[in-house]
Amino acid sequence: MKLQHFLWMSICAVATMLMVSSCNQSNPTQDMTENNPVIENMMARRSIRKYLPEAVARETMETILNCGINAPNGQNKQSWEIRIVDDAQTMDAIVAAMAKANPEVSADVIRGCFRGAPTMVFIANDLSYDFSVIDCGLLSENMMLSAWSLGVGSICLGSPIRFLNNISSVDPIWETLGFSNGYRPVICIGFGYADEAPAAKPRNPEKYRFVSVK
Ligand SMILES: Cc1cc2nc3c(=O)[nH]c(=O)nc-3n(C[C@H](O)[C@H](O)[C@H](O)COP(=O)(O)O)c2cc1C
Numbered sequence: 001m002k003l004q005h006f007l008w009m010s011i012c013a014v015a016t017m018l019m020v021s022s023c024n025q026s027n028p029t030q031d032m033t034e035n036n037p038v039i040e041n042m043m044a045r046r047s048i049r050k051y052l053p054e055a056v057a058r059e060t061m062e063t064i065l066n067c068g069i070n071a072p073n074g075q076n077k078q079s080w081e082i083r084i085v086d087d088a089q090t091m092d093a094i095v096a097a098m099a100k101a102n103p104e105v106s107a108d109v110i111r112g113c114f115r116g117a118p119t120m121v122f123i124a125n126d127l128s129y130d131f132s133v134i135d136c137g138l139l140s141e142n143m144m145l146s147a148w149s150l151g152v153g154s155i156c157l158g159s160p161i162r163f164l165n166n167i168s169s170v171d172p173i174w175e176t177l178g179f180s181n182g183y184r185p186v187i188c189i190g191f192g193y194a195d196e197a198p199a200a201k202p203r204n205p206e207k208y209r210f211v212s213v214k
Contacts, residue, residue: 041149046200048117048153051192055086055118056152061191065121067146071138079125079132080139081183086119090176094164097173101166113160117190122164124183136186143189153194160188 033039056064061084073079085091091114099107114120123140125132144154164185167173179185 037149042145043200045145045148045154046198047155048190048192048194048196048198049115049155050194050196051116051118051153051190052195053118054193056147056191056193058086060150060152061086061119063150064143064147064152064191068139068143071135071142073135073138074129074131077126077129077132077135079129079135081124081126081179082139083122083124083177083179084119085122088118091120093176094173097167097171098160098163101168101171102163105163110160110163113157113163114188115155115157115190117155117192119191121189121191122177122185123187123189124179125186127182127184133186140187140189143191147191151193152191154192155190157188157190161185164188 033043065082065084068082069078069080085094095107095111095114098110099105102110121143123136125136129135140156144156147154177185
């Protein structure tokens with residue numbers, strides 16, 4: 001009788017395990033993402049284009065920058081240079097230099113490119129390394145995701161770059177930014193505390209597919 005009871009319990013236990021495992025297989029994505037703070041953070045990040053006025057504390061920015069420079073990068077060349085501007089006076093000087101170098105565009109339009117983010121990060125890539133743009137992209141994403149996890153919003157900004165790169169290399173603002181020879185600004189990332197909560201833009205899942213030979 002005792003043996004029969006034990007066998008019956010064992011059968012039930014195995015059946016339960018099989019049922020649980022088949023449930024897991026039927027919806028693996030949901031099980032993997034539920035209560036996963038990394039994935040939740042990644043999926044919740046959005047580009048922020050309206051900010052509260054205060055700059056992000058330098059201590060917080062140090063954490064974000066440290067996450068950035070820990071991104072994967074080709075041959076660990078760290079083929080980036082990063083400059084952080086968190087005061088209005090320096091931003092005004094940069095916008096003025098950009099406006100001078102691009103007289104066909106108004107200073108207001110140029111300022112608008114920065115989306116009002118109170119902390120601006122300028123990233124330059126090493127022109128001598130063919131994967132440096134990718135390195136800078138991965139650095140940027142690490143910064144934006146770590147920022148979001150700390151309650152800091154961000155915006156990746158390509159539009160200021162063309163105006164920025166028209167500034168003459170003898171303009172004193174280049175000395176302020178102080179990028180090394182052979183480096184060129186490739187992207188700006190604005191940071192600050194969000195004053196909006198934009199919805200996610202739709203993504204096209206047909207952009208990816210698994211492939212295999214027949
Ligand atoms: C390389 C790059 C350049 C971008 N440049 C700008 C820009 O100049 N101005 C802007 O408002 N957003 C810019 N964005 C933000 C994109 O518009 C945004 O990431 C995209 O619409 C998806 O929205 P989401 O970030 O909220 O998911 C840029 C993003 C990337 C990756």
